[in-house]
Amino acid sequence: MRIRTLLVAVAGVLMMALSACSQEAGPTPTGGGEDPGPPALATKLRAITQDVCYRSPGDVDPSECQKYITQLNSVPGQTHHYATFEAPQHPDAVESARALRTAIDSYNNGRCIDEQSDVEACTQSLQDIAEALEDVEGDVEDMAEQSG
Numbered sequence: 001m002r003i004r005t006l007l008v009a010v011a012g013v014l015m016m017a018l019s020a021c022s023q024e025a026g027p028t029p030t031g032g033g034e035d036p037g038p039p040a041l042a043t044k045l046r047a048i049t050q051d052v053c054y055r056s057p058g059d060v061d062p063s064e065c066q067k068y069i070t071q072l073n074s075v076p077g078q079t080h081h082y083a084t085f086e087a088p089q090h091p092d093a094v095e096s097a098r099a100l101r102t103a104i105d106s107y108n109n110g111r112c113i114d115e116q117s118d119v120e121a122c123t124q125s126l127q128d129i130a131e132a133l134e135d136v137e138g139d140v141e142d143m144a145e146q147s148g
Contacts, residue, residue, distance in 0.1 A: 038082045038143035041075070045137045048072060057130050062112040062122030069107055072129065076101035079136050082143050093139035100136050103128035 048054065053065035076097040083093035103125055112122035 038140055038147050041078050041082065042137075042140045042144040044071075045075070045133070045140055048075075049133065049137060053126055054130050054133060057126035058123055060126070061115075062107070062119060062126055063115045063117065065107075065126060066113045069104060069113075069129075072100070072104055072133070075133075075136060076104070079140060083139070088146065090139060090143055093136070093143065096132060096135040096139050100129065100132035103132050 048068070048071050051065075051068045051071075052060050053068040079093055079097040079100070083090040083097065107122060107125035107129060110121050110125060111117050112125060
């Protein structure tokens with residue numbers, strides 16, 4: 001019985017110590033959460049277009065472009081958002097975003113991250129992505145200039 005009481009007391013002390021530590025984590029961040037807009041997306045696109053999967057889609061094994069594709073996944077949606085919900089609207093950017101989404105989906109649906117995939121089809125998807133991304137990048141640069 002004494003051991004049980006001792007264990008309960010130790011557990012209680014540990015719980016109090018742990019709850020006290022959680023209060024020492026520092027202040028809770030406030031503010032932020034604001035959408036950085038087209039200028040931030042333009043910066044992201046300038047970085048992404050340095051990738052070999054963009055620059056030389058025919059010279060790279062498509063299965064090695066998974067990180068590149070992951071980085072691109074949010075670009076069509078962000079572009080579409082900025083093109084339709086910010087003034088002035090940009091219908092050309094909407095079409096570019098759709099073309100990029102279609103090309104990304106083609107890469108993903110072709111299971112191009114698998115080394116057993118159809119390399120020719122996956123290479124074509126990468127080329128389609130590069131062409132669409134070039135259009136998106138130009139449209140986003142235009143939006144960034146107009147917004148800032």
